[in-house]
Amino acid sequence: MEPLPPPLEQKRQAVARSLGRPVYVRGMRTPDVGLRGRLCVEPGRVLIEYQVSEAGYFWHVPIIEELLDRAAAGEQRAELRQPSVHDGEGPSER
Numbered sequence: 724m725e726p727l728p729p730p731l732e733q734k735r736q737a738v739a740r741s742l743g744r745p746v747y748v749r750g751m752r753t754p755d756v757g758l759r760g761r762l763c764v765e766p767g768r769v770l771i772e773y774q775v776s777e778a779g780y781f782w783h784v785p786i787i788e789e790l791l792d793r794a795a796a797g798e799q800r801a802e803l804r805q806p807s808v809h810d811g812e813g814p815s816e817r
Contacts, residue, residue: 731784731791738795744768746794748787750775760786762793762801769794 727735727748739746746769753774760773760783771790773783786803793801 727787728784731787734788734791738769738791741795742769746771746791748773750783757805757807759803759805760790761803762790762798764794764799 726732735746735748742764744767748771751772751774758774760771763770763772771787771794773786773790775783789803790801
């Protein structure tokens with residue numbers, strides 16, 4: 724797990740405390756170019772993965788933040804996807 728910006732690391736730790744299990748954040752590479760990030764809450768851990776093939780400095784921070792918020796709100800699984808030409812604005816869930 725690469726270091727997160729301090730405010731995001733504090734949020735990760737707070738979510739881990741509130742859920743009573745470790746929260747792991749890691750980059751992933753996938754041929755699914757529409758996948759921005761995903762959340763999977765399991766009995767012993769919370770896993771947040773984000774697409775690292777995107778260009779841009781800290782572009783992934785809002786993706787991680789949204790997935791942390793969803794985990795804190797009780798969601799068990801979520802995917803954030805890049806909108807297609809036919810979709811509306813912003814990431815969508817599947």
